[in-house]
Amino acid sequence: MxxxxxxxxxxxxxxxxxxxxxxxxxxxxxxxxxxxxxxxxxxxxxxxxxxxxxxxxxxxNIGTRTKRLGREAYEAFLKAGIAEKQATEWASQIASVYGTTKKESPLDIEQLVHVAPEERASLNQLIANVIADKRAPTESELKGLLHVQHAVDIAMFGRMLAGKNQFNAEAxxxxxxxxxxxxxxxxxxxxxxxxxxxxxxxxxxxxxxxxxxxxxxxxxxxxxxxxxxxxxxxxxxxxxxxxxxxxxxxxxxxxxxxxxxxxxxxxxxxxxxxxxxxxxxxxxxxxxxxxxxxxxxxxxxxxxxxxxxxxxxxxxxxxxxxxxxxxxxxxxxxxxxxxxxxxx
Known part of the structure; x- marks a missing residue:
């Protein structure tokens, strides 16, 4: 019981x-x-x-609630010398993994998304790979940004990701x-x-x-x-x-x-x-x-x-x-x- x-x-x-x-x-x-x-x-x-x-x-074991994951990627790309147009396009692809992006600002997610430390690590690794190879993120890499995670605050209070129910967590x-x-x-x-x-x-x-x-x-x-x-x-x-x-x-x-x-x-x-x-x-x-x-x-x-x-x-x-x-x-x-x- x-x-x-x-x-x-x-x-x-x-x-x-x-x-x-x-x-x-x-x-x-x-x-x-x-x-x-x-x-x-x-x-x-x-x-x-x-x-x-x-x-x-x-x-x-504590997650992060933010709308700025795409913007973080964009700023990392610019700092690494990637052209602004490519940085914007690639970072927007990343941002859209976590939720619907704003029309006026495609780098920003409309709603706060709660990501676990393991998922932040996956994002950091993807950013590093894109910078190293000077290329767009692949579809498989983007799909790998959200995955099984065990952040305590998400486990306690749950999370909801629109359109990605398999990664939701019941509080x-x-x-x-x-x-x-x-x-x-x-x-x-x-x-x-x-x-x-x-x-x-x-x-x-x-x-x-x-x-x-x-x-x-x-x-x-x-x-x-x-x-x-x-x-x-x-x-x-x-x-x-x-x-x-x-x-x-x-x-x-x-x-x-x-x-x-x-x-x-x-x-x-x-x-x-x-x-x-x-x-x-x-x-x-x-x-x-x-x-x-x-x-x-x-x-x-x-x-x-x-x-x-x-x-x-x-x-x-x-x-x-x-x-x-x-x-x-x-x-x-x-x-x-x-x-x-x-x-x-």
């Missing part, structure tokens, strides 16, 4: 603008009749996969949008900047506004452990490293939006990890009714624990094993949590 790992996290962020909407204000969602702060799953996943934690623990990790557990009001920070060299005018050199708000967030992550291992070519060691890195990143790394303005760095004050073959379920039910009062951090833990215990009473055990860490109570360690999650 499929084995799942579920992570439930509570993290308190001070006034911040972690993840902006199209107006520049913090993203929100209306839940339980009140406005909540929200952090998109895309923002969270990017923060984790580009974190130092992933780079340190998964070095050499092994599902990430929910993080939602504030209580009502929040987005406020405007009115700020000014002074011109240091202007001694004649006491007014501001610049005036602006930036939205911000504070919240305790509930975050849910569901990991299909079997699919993750399958996506990683059956490598159990790499699977454990991936699970450990994801757990550590989720607990300690957040989006970096407006970080220099708000210094909104935080770590989860509560994390519950569950393992088992039972059908996964979020515990967001605990926060449909917004947490009220003055101790959001503690009250959120109580609400989460109550719903988890009641789910077990009604449905039977919803996991085979669980482990939690609680900063407010000084309970558990991150190292023990990582070991629990990573162990089969």
């Amino acid at each position: 499929t084995r799942f790992v579920q992570l439930h996290l509570l993290t308190s962020y001070p006034p911040a603008n972690l993840n902006r909407d199209d107006t520049g204000n913090p993203k929100t969602a209306r839940v339980g009749g009140v406005e909540r702060l929200r952090i998109s799953s895309q923002s969270l996943k990017r923060a984790w996969r580009t974190s130092e934690i992933f780079q340190q623990h998964l070095a050499g 092994a990790v599902q990430v929910a949008h993080a939602i504030g557990v209580h009502a929040s009001v987005v406020e405007d920070d009115y700020f000014t900047a002074v011109d240091d060299l202007n001694n004649d005018d006491s007014g501001a050199g610049h005036v602006g506004e930036a939205g911000f708000a504070a919240a305790v967030f509930y975050q849910y992550i569901c990991i299909d452990r079997d699919r993750l291992k399958e996506n990683l070519g059956g490598d159990e060691t790499l699977t454990k490293q991936a699970l450990g890195a994801l757990t550590e990143a989720a607990a300690t790394v957040g989006p970096t939006g407006k970080q220099n303005s708000f210094a909104s760095r935080a770590r989860a004050h509560y994390v519950l990890a569950e393992k088992g073959s039972q059908q996964p379920r979020s515990l967001s039910l605990a926060f449909v009714k917004p947490v009220t009062g003055i101790d959001y951090a503690k009250d959120a833990i109580d609400a989460l624990t109550t719903v988890r215990n009641n789910m077990d009473k009604v449905y039977g055990a919803c996991s085979d094993a669980h482990l939690d860490i609680d900063v407010l109570a000084g309970k558990g360690t991150l190292a023990a949590l990582i070991d629990f999650v990573a162990t089969e």
Whole structure:
């Protein structure tokens, strides 16, 4: 049976603008009749996969998302002395392997493509061969640019290549949008900047506004452990490293939006990890009714624990094993949590 790992996290962020909407204000969602702060799953996943934690623990196994693969080839060809017309033609052929290219700029792919280190190596080798032989890439060389790969971030979060379904990857990790557990009001920070060299005018050199708000967030992550291992070519060691890195990143790394303005760095004050073959379920039910009062951090833990215990009473055990860490109570360690999650 499929084995799942579920992570439930509570993290308190001070006034911040972690993840902006199209107006520049913090993203929100209306839940339980009140406005909540929200952090998109895309923002969270990017923060984790580009974190130092992933780079340190998964070095050499992290992919790259880009539209610029054709342009990289073009610039390499020009640098090697290949004529611009040929460089453009050959690089465009390369770019079209990864997706539809832009009409106005055939060197650039219309959509971001996620390529693994092995595939970047194949591209680098093709570029080197073309430069050495001063010739166009062959059809077989172009077909060889995309192939079986085992990048951890692609294995976790998947990828979709239009028209090349055989190279798609089904995500092994599902990430929910993080939602504030209580009502929040987005406020405007009115700020000014002074011109240091202007001694004649006491007014501001610049005036602006930036939205911000504070919240305790509930975050849910569901990991299909079997699919993750399958996506990683059956490598159990790499699977454990991936699970450990994801757990550590989720607990300690957040989006970096407006970080220099708000210094909104935080770590989860509560994390519950569950393992088992039972059908996964979020515990967001605990926060449909917004947490009220003055101790959001503690009250959120109580609400989460109550719903988890009641789910077990009604449905039977919803996991085979669980482990939690609680900063407010000084309970558990991150190292023990990582070991629990990573162990089969």
